[in-house]
Amino acid sequence: MSAPLLEALGIKHAFAAGSKQIEVLKGVDLQITAGEKTAIVGASGSGKTTLLQILGTLTQASSGDLLFKGKTLKSDGDQKLAAFRNRELGFIFQFHHLLPEFSALENVMLPGLISGRSRKEMLAPAQNLLNQVELDHRLTHRVGELSGGEQQRTALARALIMEPTLLLADEPTGNLDSRSGRLVFDLIGHLCRERNMAVVMVTHNLELAAEMDRCLTLIDGHLLDS
Numbered sequence: 001m002s003a004p005l006l007e008a009l010g011i012k013h014a015f016a017a018g019s020k021q022i023e024v025l026k027g028v029d030l031q032i033t034a035g036e037k038t039a040i041v042g043a044s045g046s047g048k049t050t051l052l053q054i055l056g057t058l059t060q061a062s063s064g065d066l067l068f069k070g071k072t073l074k075s076d077g078d079q080k081l082a083a084f085r086n087r088e089l090g091f092i093f094q095f096h097h098l099l100p101e102f103s104a105l106e107n108v109m110l111p112g113l114i115s116g117r118s119r120k121e122m123l124a125p126a127q128n129l130l131n132q133v134e135l136d137h138r139l140t141h142r143v144g145e146l147s148g149g150e151q152q153r154t155a156l157a158r159a160l161i162m163e164p165t166l167l168l169a170d171e172p173t174g175n176l177d178s179r180s181g182r183l184v185f186d187l188i189g190h191l192c193r194e195r196n197m198a199v200v201m202v203t204h205n206l207e208l209a210a211e212m213d214r215c216l217t218l219i220d221g222h223l224l225d226s
Contacts (some may be wrong), residue, residue, distance in 0.1 A: 001031075003069075003070065004031040004032060004033055004067070004070075005032050005033055005034045005036075005067075005068070005069060005166060005198050006030075006031070006032040006055065006067070006068055006166060006198070007030070007031050007032075007065075007068075007070075008028055008029060008030040008031075008054070008055060008064065008065075008066055008067075009029055009065040009066075009067070010027050010028075010029065010063065010064040010065065011025050011027070011029075011030075011051070011054060011061045011062055011063075011065075011066070011175035012025050012026060012049055012061060012062050012063045012064055012221075013025040013051075013054065013059075013061050013062045014062050014152070016148070018101060021150040022220060023043070024046075024047035024050055024082070024221060025047050025050065025051060025054075025061070025221050026069065026220070026222055027064075027213050027221070027222065028051060028064070028218075028221075028222065029223070030055075030216075030222045030223055032166065032198050032200060033198065034165065034182040034196055034197075034198055035192070035196040035197065035198060036191075036198050036199075036213050036214070037189065037192055037198070037199045037201070037212040037213045037214070038045030038198075038200045038212060038213065038214045038215075038216065039040050039197065039201050039202075039203055039208070039209035039212040039214065039215045039216070040052070040200065040201070040202045040203075040215075040216050040217075040218055040223070041203060041204065041206060041208075041209050041215060041217050041218070042204075042217055042219055043216035043219070044204075046146070046218045046219060047218055047221065048170075048202040048218050049170055049202060051202075051218065051223075052168050052170050052200065052202050054066065054089060055168060055200060056085065056089055056168045057073055057081045057084065057085060057089075058085075062121060064198070068084070068088065075154070077141075081119030086111060086115050086162060087115075087116065087162065087164075088164055088165050088166060089164050089165075089166050089167075089168060090159035090160050090162070090164035090166070090167040090168070090197075091159055091167075091168050091169075091170075092152070092155050092156050092167065092168075092169045092170070092172045092188075093155070093169075093170045093171070093172070094158045094170060094171035094172065094174040094175050095175060096143075096151045096152055096154065096155040097155065098143045098151060098154060098158070099143070100142065100143045100144055100159070100162055101142070102142065102143070103132060103139065103140045103141060103142055104135060104138050104139055104141055104142075104143070104146065104150075104154045104157075105123075105126055105130065105140065107143070107154055107155075107158055108126040108129060108130060108154060108157045108158045108161055109122040109123065109126045109161065110158065111158060111161050111162050112125070112126075112161055113164060115162070122161070125161060126157070126161060127139065129157035129160055129161060130154070130157050132157070132187075132191065133153040133156055133157050133187055134153070134183075135153055135154060135157070137149060138150060138154075145163040147180075148175060148176055148177075148180060149176055149177070149181075149183060149184065152172065152173075152175070152176060152184050153166075153184060153187065156172070156184060156187060156188065156191075160191060160195075160197075162206065163195065165197060165198065166197065166198045166199075166200070167188070167192070167197055167198070167199045167200075168199075169188065169199060169200070169201040169202065169203075170201075171190065171202055171203055171204065172184055172185070172201065172203075172204045173185055173203065173205060173208065174203070174204065174205075178202075181205070181208075183212075189211075199212075
């Protein structure tokens with residue numbers, strides 16, 4: 001069996017609610033290997049998004065360890081974690097979080113520009129990705145000129161522009177009609193196989209979850225095989 005790409009060990013997390021602590025995650029263990037597609041399902045409020053944010057180092061767990069390629073991420077500061085996310089992780093959310101003042105092409109190029117690469121260097125990869133998600137005819141259109149499905153496909157291209165080894169997807173089809181949702185899901189699967197990229201996807205869509213390599217259920221703060 002391949003060594004884990006990402007490993008979560010004993011992840012616990014609690015939120016303050018007045019004078020009380022509400023424990024959402026109660027000791028989650030998870031191993032993700034390269035190229036593996038994992039779905040996480042569970043009731044609303046069960047902590048799925050919180051877990052995904054912890055896996056993506058956007059939220060620090062109350063306790064537990066997170067390892068990437070065997071190296072702990074616990075002691076890394078904010079700058080190192082930001083560089084790690086830019087280099088190794090891609091994110092796609094239910095709401096696309098695109099910048100409305102920019103075109104589809106500019107939005108996709110943005111992670112590379114933030115990392116210090118030039119527009120010239122990022123242009124061809126961004127164009128290629130938009131072509132792969134069937135948006136080569138919409139390169140110069142601003143976000144408001146794109147349909148919901150087109151916006152989410154643009155967000156997917158942006159998530160992949162830095163060639164991440166792991167894509168974290170939080171309800172990526174949840175805000176789309178069934179046809180657009182299926183297209184986005186199929187594109188994620190195709191690009192995952194093509195790039196040997198691991199995917200962790202939080203979803204309420206049990207039909208789509210069943211098509212992943214693994215489907216896990218978050219219930220009562222624990223992650224269980226479905």
